[in-house]
Amino acid sequence: MVRIRGQIGAWPVDLTVELDAQDWAQLAQHVTLEVPAAPVATAAPVANDALWQTTLALLREAGQLDGPHLLGQLAGLAGGEAAGKRLLVRLRHCAQVRVEAGADAPIYHWVD
DSSP states (O other), X not given: OEEEEEEETTXXXXXXXXXXXXXXXXXXXXXXXXXXXXXXXXXXXXXXXXXXXXXXXXXXXXXXXXHHHHHHHHHHHHTSHHHHHHHHHHHHTOTTEEEEEOSSXXXXXXXX
């Protein structure tokens, strides 16, 4: 099974394709793998760090936000709901953030 997630323009994509052994073998006949000679450096850690700093600044400036509202903002920043949810989980474990149970949703508080 192969899961493909991402976006096409503004539309989210979440596609699951199931392949049996024969399908994989047939697909493998058309694919050639090229192994790079040296590891390729990416900017992902820097981008992730910048996104995390933006997430912290968002909550710090607001002081407190309810979970659904915060998720909406984080999904917009991170490029999707799944990435926004990962940031919410990371916030739950952050020393500067306190999460309390609200009437309908958790409330995220910035702690100085």
